[in-house]
Amino acid sequence: MYELGVVYRNIQRTDKATADALAALGSATVHEAMGRVGLLKPYMRPIFSGAQVSGTAVTVLLHPGDNWMMHVVAEQIQPGDIVVAAITAECTDGYFGDLLATSFQARGARALIIDAGVRDVKTLKEMNFPVWSKAISSKGTIKATLGSVNIPVVCAGMWVTPGDVIVADDDGVVCVPRAKAAEALDAARKREANEGEKRDKLASGVLGLDMYKMREPLAAAGLKYID
């Protein structure tokens, strides 16, 4: 349940070096490195392809059709942050457009993750301000009801606490809890370290069946080949 009408000004952000380093590893590798948890639902899609970012979460809870708190969260953004916006009910309205993006970008935000809709997507692309959202919609919003800023929120099925790290790219959006960020970075780097070697082997025609030594467990599980 959410606390309404509050703005937490002091949040503990994940160490910047760690938060920044996770971008290069990508959402899939980071998600695997954490034990296949942390992923927001796959309906969250980038409004343009190719962006790959990480940053510290500042969160905002909004009511359906009401983007008032977007202006409140703008003030809490610090360089390197990513805004994570949750809604108290299903909504596809366009909460965010080029003016808010200008403000967010001026404050140092790297991206917006929103479980609703956005608009002005052509301009957002020109500004190179990436957004991962559930929908794109011209539908505007009102400014009438209080939500909250920097409380923990559920965004697209995932629990996000202010200061956590968000990693987002064309594959989706992952949340890395602050307490696990260093460990996740380590594990992700280890996963990636030997990917080059694996890729070379596979490219040369070596089969995963052999490289991963799967033939025996497959036979043990009962796999039968029929000619």
Added chain:
Amino acid sequence: MYELGVVYRNIQRTDKATADALAALGSATVHEAMGRVGLLKPYMRPIFSGAQVSGTAVTVLLHPGDNWMMHVVAEQIQPGDIVVAAITAECTDGYFGDLLATSFQARGARALIIDAGVRDVKTLKEMNFPVWSKAISSKGTIKATLGSVNIPVVCAGMWVTPGDVIVADDDGVVCVPRAKAAEALDAARKREANEGEKRDKLASGVLGLDMYKMREPLAAAGLKYID
């Protein structure tokens, strides 16, 4: 992000009298009383109509297509509990049927809330064991991967902490945090207290426009009547 492979045996349950008293108020009134928050997504539907329950949450995190942890959570159930099951990815498989329901009921569980599918629904109805789920499906599950029991989970878009109160009826499922339960009960009772009087007035033909004194604010907002 979730901690995997752990079972918390000692959780702090909401005071039993409070947890039990919330059932009679219903999910809609309780949801309103908390400031219109706490509701699980409306795709969560009862497998049969008419049940109205409340109880303390014991939680279980499951992997898609794998119900192994359902047997683990069974041991943690105490009389008056409601099991809240979350899945790490979208899944409609039938995680739960009449055998598990027999076990849950024997342990004193009042209901299951599951963000996936269930089966044997005809028998569950005969047993009067209510379930709110995303789907009904004969599709069975395996028992291969560890999840967790009694960690906080996101179920159908809502954050549920073990020991919170769950209120469920034909209108949906609401989660009341332990720390807010007494206050929510109070507020819900107050909301309900004067509903009878309101209902009598409305039944006699008095309009909400007059009873709630809305004519002036509507006019102030610019409402125009055209004959």
Added chain:
Amino acid sequence: MYELGVVYRNIQRTDKATADALAALGSATVHEAMGRVGLLKPYMRPIFSGAQVSGTAVTVLLHPGDNWMMHVVAEQIQPGDIVVAAITAECTDGYFGDLLATSFQARGARALIIDAGVRDVKTLKEMNFPVWSKAISSKGTIKATLGSVNIPVVCAGMWVTPGDVIVADDDGVVCVPRAKAAEALDAARKREANEGEKRDKLASGVLGLDMYKMREPLAAAGLKYID
């Protein structure tokens, strides 16, 4: 596009005898009788089964998450009316519960058709106040923004003009324009008149192939039987 902030008090309702007589024919027969048009989208489902109604439409346009105008439309209801509620954007919130139903019923409304959610469905069933809706949800609404009453609206994909006839049953909801209502009633009655005879023939084992003389056109279209 909608005109906002207006309430039309004088609408031309379809002749009462015609509007009332359509209920008995049912949504499927009436829909066919009009040339297979007029049906609201099939996601509109009754909150309880068995109700079969017809009546004259009074319409209300609402904003997402805001049910203020529900109280305004209540005043415009006359006995025999069915309220048709459209929303300016997708929404599943519970706009309507037992108190509003009490008021609508006191005014003589026969049903509500709403392209959104409702709540208190157990009580609505006890009151025998039928609703066809897109969702059931405990989620409450606010009272902040003006919509309109008795303007033409699009509800679940169908254009509904105040005074049109609504026919609703377990199969769905059909809108019959006022100008076509008498003709539709006639055509629907004719369709139904010979259904009894057809049913008897089919029940005795006569095939539709023979009763409708389809064998020749099927052969002409190229149908081949293979033994």
Added chain:
Amino acid sequence: MYELGVVYRNIQRTDKATADALAALGSATVHEAMGRVGLLKPYMRPIFSGAQVSGTAVTVLLHPGDNWMMHVVAEQIQPGDIVVAAITAECTDGYFGDLLATSFQARGARALIIDAGVRDVKTLKEMNFPVWSKAISSKGTIKATLGSVNIPVVCAGMWVTPGDVIVADDDGVVCVPRAKAAEALDAARKREANEGEKRDKLASGVLGLDMYKMREPLAAAGLKYID
């Protein structure tokens, strides 16, 4: 890919005793007994609850919005059959109502499984003619285009060959291939045989953890209990 414009009159039906005996076991048990395969997608729902049937499949392939072939398939029904209707594209129209049901029932059909919509559901319930469908819709269909009867079809994601056994109940719809039906019946009966004993144990408070001897493999997988 489908062969269009053909009706196969002679199909090899599963042995009647086997086909009939599967009903009592239910879709979930039969699905498990076959190795968790054969289930139609869970969006296939009964139009009324409580029916539990099995029978031999006669199939019909229809075009969207066109139910002409429904009359052709009626002639191919033999007592004990269940009609399985597939559509060449997504469609929710109401292909089937009380007149066709009267004809199907007169021919000895036990049920209809259709990956589209049906109508007259109140009457179908009164007739006790069960249908599992994707939708309920008043929307009627035309009679213009040839499909086929008794060719193999994909219905709700499952391959159904004429003469296979269909098992359907409140949990869903399973297809049992003719060649596997005897074996599936055997396996399903074995699964069910010791369910009574298991249920008694679980009802007495024995845990699945102990009954299924799961404690050791759970510990081996790394499960940790925290007090």
Added chain:
Amino acid sequence: MYELGVVYRNIQRTDKATADALAALGSATVHEAMGRVGLLKPYMRPIFSGAQVSGTAVTVLLHPGDNWMMHVVAEQIQPGDIVVAAITAECTDGYFGDLLATSFQARGARALIIDAGVRDVKTLKEMNFPVWSKAISSKGTIKATLGSVNIPVVCAGMWVTPGDVIVADDDGVVCVPRAKAAEALDAARKREANEGEKRDKLASGVLGLDMYKMREPLAAAGLKYID
């Protein structure tokens, strides 16, 4: 309800200068300027990004899986028109491909808005003929049943009258009624006029909180800052 089998040849188109001028303002600004109404449902997406058009609506009503009337509407197109296609039931078939696009383009059409599917999207992009649709599908259609041309239709939830203005871009599709077009253009231009200034302020780091003077109303609504 729709009138079937008719083609209205003489429609009153919005004044060309007005219709043409709306494109530059974009769907979001125009939608806001009209009071946040007029938007087609956000599932309507462009088949390629970057197009931004406006024009006068010619409408066509089609049956599911039948594109016969597409050839009829082609004849009614005048330079500057946008074809708006509605279907009498849900359908994702590919009603429109490169041949029809060639014909529409030769007649002067600027775009197609269709509540169904289209195909040949690679060629349509090469031709620079923009389409906003619900789906992309290779599925072809037949030519068997009459619909209508230039009657008012509901397309993706919005009422569109022939001659209205359609504004479409990457954010979605808006319908501006002919009678409101001049006023909407005015209002949209006013909205846009001071956007440049606002954007500069926000880019310089001024907060919306200050620029829009929101601090006081937020405090009045009860917003609390916590350090």
Added chain:
Amino acid sequence: MYELGVVYRNIQRTDKATADALAALGSATVHEAMGRVGLLKPYMRPIFSGAQVSGTAVTVLLHPGDNWMMHVVAEQIQPGDIVVAAITAECTDGYFGDLLATSFQARGARALIIDAGVRDVKTLKEMNFPVWSKAISSKGTIKATLGSVNIPVVCAGMWVTPGDVIVADDDGVVCVPRAKAAEALDAARKREANEGEKRDKLASGVLGLDMYKMREPLAAAGLKYID
């Protein structure tokens, strides 16, 4: 129903010249040429636009959340093949990424068609390895349960037999049965042969109404023009 735990090593592939030649005709033309059948559901979308391929199907059946068999199918790929992956239940997990793509590409696969999710889509695009899928998701999979390779499968609603031809482009995915491939190629080429001439006529302003001689049948069907 599916046979589990088997790998068929010897499948009869469609003649290579025929399989290869179908790519140039595209999914829409091939689908039409077969009589409007063979199309996978339109939710199957390319992960990047512009790819247009054909090839012979090797099939793999997977369990939800488990991609073990992807390594087994890799060994069965021959140059010119397209892998068709079906899942035994609904799943959006990312079964396939850049490492598997490297292996598939090294074996000569031209594409993947999967009724689930994939990841590493940016890299897949750089590798020019096209995929048509239901979802994009970072969510990883385990390797625990046997499926099968080169059995007939239902993928996105279509029956695919190993050795059939798959044709895929921006419009969707079509399956051409081996036995019909030569005939489909012929028919598709005939359809295409006179498209150039038609396109020229339409581009010059000739109407489809005249080119296809539709005016008379439209009038016969009752179409009325109103001035």
